Structure formats: structure tokens, C-alpha cells
Amino acid sequence: MSPRCRSRLRISFIILFGFASYTFHHRLTSWIVSPGFVERPLTYFDFPEGEEMHYATEIERDIAMVKPPTPAPVPLPLHCQSYECGVGKWIPRKEPFTSIQDVQTTYSNLWHPVWDGCGVWDPLGKFEEEEKKKLEGQRLVDTLNWEWIPDRGKLLEYDPVDFVVRMLKSPGGLVLVGDSISRQHWHAIYYTFRHLNITFDSNPKHLPLAGVANVEQFVLSRASAMTKILQEKSGVPQSRMERPFFTLLEDHMGLGEIDIKAITNAKSNYNWDHKFRRVEGWEDHLKWLAMPREGEENSVTEDTLVMINAGAHWSRHELAMLRASTDKQEQFLLENTYSRMIDLVTSRLSPIERISIYYRSTSPGHPQCEDHSTPYKDMTDARRQEQNLVQRLKETVSTTDDKKQRSRWDWDLFKPHNEMWNRTIQTMNERRPADSKDAKWHYFDVWDVSIQRPDAHLDPGKDCLHWCLPTIFDDWTRLFYHRVNLDEGRVK
DSSP: OOHHHHHHHHHHHHHHHHHHHHHHHHHHHHHHTSHHHHHSOGGGGOOOTTOOOOOOOHHHHHHHHSOOOOOOOOOOOSBOOGGGGGSEEEEEOSSOOOSHHHHHHHTOOSSSOOOOOOOOOOTTOOOOHHHHHHHHHHHHHHHHSEEEEESSSBOOOOOHHHHHHHHHTSSSOEEEEESHHHHHHHHHHHHHHHTTTOOEEESOTTSTTTTOTTEEEEEEOTTOHHHHHHHHHHTOOHHHHTSOSEEEEEOSSSSOHHHHHHHTTOOTTOOOOOOOOOOTTHHHHHHHHHOOOTTOTTTOOSOEEEEEOOOTTOSTTTOTTOOOSSHHHHHHHHHHHHHHHHHHHHHHHTTOSSEEEEEEOOOOOOTTGGGOSSOOSSHHHHHHHTOSHHHHHHTTOOSHHHHHHHHTTOGGGHHHHHHHHHHHHHHHHHHSOTTOOSOEEEEEOOHHHHHTOGGGEEETTTEEEEEOSSHHHHHHHHHHHHHHHHHTTSOO
């Protein structure tokens, strides 16, 4: 090739190389200054040490384009589950009662006087009898015109007939053990049976403990047409119909004097003046009620139900032997005593077979409940307004001795005592073998339901611990009915 040709080729190559370099530089600069490059962090371009950059194959790119299917949402349970049912608020009744006559029509029965009112606050005694009666009737109307709504899920509608049938399918039915508030609840429950003409005899002579003080044992009336219907629905033999379907054992402390002196470390010669009610040997009677009977193996197959409470009377007011130099030290002694009581009661009841025990939490008292005519808006409102409990309780009296007595009621320990029961039951359930035949324990919590109702107490200004009948107890019963059906697998 001639020198002239080589010179021309060299010039052409230089021109082409320069053009290619310019084009590459221009495009690289445009990409670097583009928003997509600027917005990415430097780490976007880094690779871990020791790893080579991986280029996706065509198959991998195709797989990446296929998105996994979105899982179908898991439907929430229609009904509230266990502890959920007691978490919520009170709302105005959807179909409110308009008068005391409206209430009495709804609660009418052929066997008992209908509810006619709740106590009203009259510190000056200015109300005439007729006016007071009218105000008491209106207060009952106002108190009943609220209904409990869980925050999550629905409650079953309470069915008294179904409830009695469930009781008949167990050897001992339903047994309430507790103090005067348990008696109030027992009263409200059996009143729901009366509405449907479910009749019964109390303490017939053939039963153990018939005629014993503080014991009520209900056996369905033989001659009643409703009794025959209930027996057919439950499918139980006549032998089951001769025993109680509903029992109250009013034992305020759950333990007798000897046990209480022992766990409080009282001296043997200590003279303890107490007034609480007692059913001696109630634990043995519970065993008798829960015992399976021959000939009932195929129809009486459910657990006997027990609702127990040992709460308000476990205070320094009742346990005067608990003495120390300060209130705080005395309450520490009370806490220790209460713990020992729980251990003693659970150890005695747990070996009973074919029994489901529900510890019903102690409901709160509300100092100065006469100042309230409606429920709290919600639990947050209740917590805020129910602070300084003991101080507000002491403000209801004037003398130093009365203030000291109020503080020894220990209303501020109701919730801690409830938590002690709750933790104990959780621990027992965690340790309970799957194949155990011993008692099943449950914690039945009515604290939130009750603390939001300062307006529903029995006698404002005088009694802010007990409850006006039937008000809050009807909701306790509905919650309990729901809980039993839930625990036994009849509702999801």
C-alpha cells in the first residue's frame, strides 16, 4: 500500500474514533445527571465483597414478572372470644323502655312481684312517699336503658330455656358460691326463668342441706307442663329431674373460721367477732352435686357449672386480726392472706371431676355513686374518673374513725385480688395435663363491664357496692351464657 493510502486510512480512523468517543461521552453525561441516577443512594450500586454481579437470565426475568397470589383475608369470628366479651362500652338501648309500666310488662311473671324501682338519693328526706316511688321507678327505667356492646364480635342472645336444658345435662346444674352480690346475681338469674313459666321448688326435703341456712336448691316442679318440655329437650331420665338444676351456696369468705385463723396466723385464743354467712362443708356438697349417677351415663354428659367469688369480704375491716404499724404494712399482710386463701380453695376444688369452675371477678364499688346518672363513656373515661378511690371513699364521711373504717374496706384491693385469681388460674391451666379429669378452671371477668356503671348501684348515697336489680346482673348472665357456650364449643 502506498504511503498516501496509509495516511488517508489513519485520518479516517482518527475521525471515526473521535466521533464514537464524543457520542459515548454525551450519552454517559446525560445518564449521570438524570433524576433516576441522582435519586438513588450510592449503596444502590455497591455489591457485597466477594460476590460477583449476577445478570438475570431470561427464565429468571420471566419468573420475576409472575406475582404470587394475594392470600384471602382470614374472616374474623362473628362472636366475641373469651376475654374479648368483657371489653367494650355501654350504649343506649336500641328499643328503650319508656316507663316503669313498660319495664314491668317486659319482666312480668305469675310467680313474683315485678321489679318496681331502684333507690334514690334523698339526703334531706324531702320526698313524699308517692313522689319517691315515682322517682325510684324512673331510675330503674333509666338504668335499664343501656346495653353492653363488646369492642370486637357479638354476644349470643341469652336463651333461658336453652340455659336450663344445659343445666339438666350435667349432674349438678349451675351452682353459685359467694357473698351477697352472688345472691343478687342468683336472684336475677332465676327471675329470667320465671318469665317463661319455668317453675321450681326450693329445698325439697329429700335433698341434702334441705333447710340449712344460706342454701337454696331449685328442683323443677313435677306438675308443670314446662318441666316436661325441658326434660324432653334435654333427654335426661327422671332421676336427674329429682336433683337441683340451680343452687346457691351463700358463703361470704369461701373458708371457715378455723381456716381463716390459720392463714392469718391469728392466735388460737383470738376472739374474732365476725358476721359473714357460711355454709359449713359446701365443698363436700359440691362434690355430691357433681357426682355422676348410674343410669345417666348417656344423657347427663356435661360438666356441672360453678360460678364462685371470694372478694369484697376479704378486707382489713373483716380480718381485724391483721394489724401492723401502717396501712401499707397491713395491706401487705392482707395480700399474703388472700394468696393463701386462693391456694387453699383451689387445692380443695381442683380434684373434683366433671366440673367447670368459673371464678367471677369481684365487681368494684364507686364512692359517691349518687353523683352519677349515666354510665361512663368508655373504659378510658372510667379509669380517669375512678382515681384516688380511697380518698374519695373517705370523703363520704366526716369523723376520723369513720374515715379510718372506710379505708379498711380495701376497695382499692379488689382489682389486685382479681389479678391474683387470674394469674393463678392461668398457671393451673398451663400445668394441667391434657388428659386430666380434674376440675376445669376459668376466669370470668366482669370488671370492665361493672366499673363503667357508677349509675347502677343499689342505694346511692348509702350503698355504692351492691347493684340495683336486675340491671347489670342481666348483662353478667348473658356474658356467662355466651362464655359457657364458647368454652364448650357450641359457638365460634
